[in-house]
Amino acid sequence: MSALPLSGIKILDLTRVLAGPLSAQMLADLGAEVIKIERPGGGDDARAFGPPYLVDPEGKANNNNSFYLCANRNKKSVTINIATPEGQAIIRELAKSCDVMMENYKVGDLKRYRLDYESIKAINPGIIYCSVTGFGQTGPYAPRAGYDAIFQAMGGLMSVTGHIDGEPGAGPMKVGPSIVDYMTGMNSSIGILAALYHRKANGGEGQHIDVCLLDTVIASLSHYAQIYLVNGKTPPRRGTWGNGGMPAGAFRCTDGELMLVVGNDGQFARTCAVLGQPELASDPRFARNNDRVVHGKEIMAIFAGLFLKNKVSYWLQELEKAGVPCGPINDFEQMFADPHVRARGMEIKVDHPFEHALSLIRNPLTFSGTPINDYRAPPLLGADTKEVLATIGYEDAKQEALKEQGII
Known part of the structure; x- marks a missing residue:
């Protein structure tokens, strides 16, 4: 060594x-x-x-x-x-x-x-x-x-x-x-x-x-500041919403919250299937990521209603199977107890x-x-x-x- x-x-x-x-x-x-x-x-x-x-x-x-x-x-x-x-x-x-x-x-x-x-x-x-x-x-x-x-x-x-x-x-x-x-x-x-x-x-x-x-x-503001340099407008505060792939944000479930980031159209289609609404992937308002950014409030509201139908653990398991990036919103105790964090x-x-x-x-x-x-x-x-x-x-x-x- x-x-x-x-x-x-x-x-x-x-x-x-x-x-x-x-x-x-x-x-x-x-x-x-x-x-x-x-x-x-x-x-x-x-x-x-x-x-x-x-x-x-x-x-x-x-x-x-x-x-x-x-x-x-x-x-x-x-x-x-x-x-x-x-x-x-x-x-x-x-x-x-x-x-x-x-x-x-x-x-x-x-x-x-x-x-x-x-x-x-x-x-x-x-x-x-x-x-x-x-x-x-x-x-x-x-x-x-x-x-x-x-x-x-x-x-x-x-x-x-x-x-x-x-x-x-x-x-x-x-x-x-x-x-x-x-x-x-x-x-x-x-x-x-x-x-x-x-x-x-x-x-x-x-x-x-x-x-x-x-x-x-x-x-460190990177693409946020670059938006201003391109169009002269300061990006709005988005809370937990994403600023690239959509939909992205924290969603409330029956027993807590999870964080979801849908980064491309394929992930969006798979997420819709997991949520039991596969037809959303072909809706012209949401078919492409740029469309979903424009209609962000609509798709976020739809997803918010769907995630309220089950527990955090259920959605995380199903989304993970579908290859969609997601994760629990951990406090420090949960984070340090996470098996992956411990393995690292x-x-x-x-x-x-x-x-x-x-x-x-x-x-x-x-x-x-x-x-x-x-x-x-x-x-x-x-x-x-x-x-x-x-x-x-x-x-x-x-x-x-x-x-x-x-x-x-």
């Missing part, structure tokens, strides 16, 4: 909260050594984002909550106060031997500490320096701070998410999880991997990568100081030659400070002195 794909790559991670830490976690899963820099005492802001927290064996309050745990496995935690000259010097010393440096401070904040790209490049010309911000390094909004929900709103995502106009509760709606953070983390990882390849293939040149949440959410191993167990078999979510990438099998728990605050600083010449006595001064 080969080493993990990023074995030998060293990353200095100054990111906090979610987008940056998620990216660094992905790279750590792939074998990179990720040194996470946290504030002495408080640590990553995510540690204070509220419960649930792990239970300390001694019953003490702690900062190991779900928000932090989801984005920091396979890293080393080093506490350094970068607001002090001594702390800044430690960061620069660490950066000398790193391939990548990541940060998500407001534009210009790190320049005053001489930890910006140009300052780090001066001591490590090959460094790949990734800045993750809300609005990017340029433009009138560059100095602003922001969080995921702000970008869902500003980037147009909320305008096309929510109940259909005219229905109860209609209006712009935020997607539940911090989806823009997650997508920005993926974009950051893609950028870093591309820059690593470019550096190797083109003679050792490093570069600065500018990734931001606003750019990411706009790009999406819930992993790691040994954490507070919990011997702590459940985490696995990396979604599956490699045939370099599988990701070794997962380490998100570190306790500062757990690796002594070990990491020793590698750059900070002996025990010096570390103790720095600790007393609140620098580490």
